Amino acid sequence: MLTGLISPFRRTSGMARWILVSGLFITGVFIAFALFAPWIAPYDFNQQTVDGVKFDKMAPPDGDHWFGTNDQFYDVLSRVIWGARTAVEVVALSVMFSVVIGVPLGLLSGFVGGWVDRVLVFLMDSLYAMPSLLLAIVFSFLLRGPLGGGIIAAALSLTAIYIPQYYRVVRNTTVSAREATYVEAARAIGAKNGTIMGRYLFGNVIQSVPVIGTLNAADAIGTLAALGFLGLGIQPNEASEWGYDLSRALDDAAAGIWWTTVFPGMAIVLLVTGLTLVGEGLNETVNPALRKRRLRPVQLPPHEPSTYLAEKDDTRFAVGDRETVEKRDER
């Protein structure tokens, strides 16, 4: 188990390892915020008073409110930390939902083939072709009625965007894995189709799911913020959400009140960056083909003015020779 966890580190080196480590660090900090928000955040996300005294409105950062307060009398630092919890919850749920739906669909579609496959490919391709924000907007409109404006509704609207990605990757891997000899061997020992899919294909077609998962998570943070910004995401009374805070703060920014925009904005950028780094780092370890081998730089012969050509013929020849030798070296 432990070796499984550290194997991505052992398989990478240099740049890729740094990408992974720094990504994990940033993401880890936000996950810590999310898990321990009640203990880390100085106040509640919708707290306007302490000991019966109301906070100042839009107070700049000071000792009591490190990140200041906003136009709703809320403490910005607390909003940012509680916002991490919202973001992590929504993103984790949406990734989970889309994996749980997309992976089995892809597996089934790739394995069964025929018209089931064709219909699903068509549906998923159409979903994939739509602008993701538009899709999320449509779904959050649709889901607001039955589910309200909470975490679940937001997660589900994001889910719809990401299902096609898992579906496509898993389906395509399944289509090629289906022809593998070990699948035929499974048939030869009398395995049913369900067993073949579950025990023989599943483990081999989900290799790239973690990569897609983290990259999607990064994307989902942005989309969730955009929904919030448009007032379609999490409703303010349900939880603290960075995008919503940003949209409220935008008007004040013109009046020189920077802290209400900068901090939530930075949180979004940082978490997106962290998750992207993790995704790219994982990608390098999961797909070794993408790992570029370090190339030795090609040494070009020094440029010589053509007038010297006649007398320096010999040296040019030698230089040209060296170049070929080095090129051969690289292979």
Add this chain to the structure above:
Amino acid sequence: MQTKPEPAVVGDDLIEMSELEVHYELRGGTLSRLLGVGAGTVKAVDGVNVTLRRGEVLGVVGESGSGKTTLGRALLGLAKSTRGTITYRKPRAGGEHPEQVVSKMSARELRELRTDLQMVFQDPHAALNPSMSIETAVGHPLKIHGIASGEELRKRVAAALERVGLSPAEQFMRKYPSDLSGGQKQRAVIARAIILDPEVLVADEPVSMLDASVRAKILQLMLDLKADLGLTYVYITHDLATAKFFCDRIAIMYLGRIVEIGPTDEIFADPKHPYTKALLKAIPEPDPHKVVPRDLPRGEIPDAASPPLGCSFHPRCPEAVAECGWESRDLRNLLEEHWTRQDPSVYESEQGLVGDLGVLDKPQKRVTIGKGADSARVRQLLDRARAENPSEPLWRGVDEVRETEDGVEVVFHKGYDPLLRPSGGVEVACVLYPEPVTPEPARPEDDRHGS
């Protein structure tokens, strides 16, 4: 290699294949699919009749692409037969053998059948699920068929692993395929195949992808297992040398058909079919100082999607006679071969003379070449090609070369597609056997192109 095993006690008929065909429809490009026309059919197995007897080792030998794997897969119902039947007579206590027709079985019956028929694959690495431990992989058949579970399952897996020489079993059970060597992987595959205590094992080139050093050991293991477990083998190989060591009977396959079948000793002592003779010549001599021609007869294996007319071996056959099914495509090959020996300028002018050889691509018994050209010169060209190599078997199959108004017409002799017929101690599909040349009975030569 080890000593040849005692001749097995060969019992009753176990599996009977009759007129077995496995044809694959080729899917063409998008356009032909839209138009609903297939791009053709690959006749991977094309009318095979053979009976497997209990306790024997039947060798299936042929070059790659001759349909050996497909035949093995069809036996287990892994490849769907498009025609013909496979009848399995399950041996039971009390001497009764209920017949089961593999080709008519439902998915459920097929799964049931696989407790009796098992397969060992060519590439042991590909045959094991990379993400499944050896213990799980080898024990899975028992689990799937609900035969054992828990501690009992573990015990039986350990026993099977020990049986195939993976000991101590405890050590191998925890491993994954990537931890094992090629030979060890093949042992694991064999363990998985025998754990259900099957009747028949189809071994598809089980040692061809292994290091030479472990081949003999794996073959010896298979012989030991056969003796201990009373197995019947179908041993598929392209290597007659291992077949000689391993098999009681050998079937030589070429382009989806059995062209010669008989007891191993007879095949080796007196090979009849020209293809068998060629394969025998290609066996590397154990003595490295003896230089033996290693190449198989000229030419490549023809495309299984459009096999030659008549005897499908005729384009490569050194003994071919007039009746072997000569046709337009052979003429094309001959001309092209002729040109490889000419100067570019000669080639240019001759090529210009006969024009596009595409007319020869469709199998035909009479063709006209050099349309619109000076027919006398076209004829001279053919004469030159003939003079170059008068012993070329093709000319035996040319009845007539005629100058007509629009070119030179070449008429080929009527050919036959020989059936497998007894000759001496074996059966052979060649118009030369039994002697003298007796083309009948035979299928009409264009039978393969009929539908």
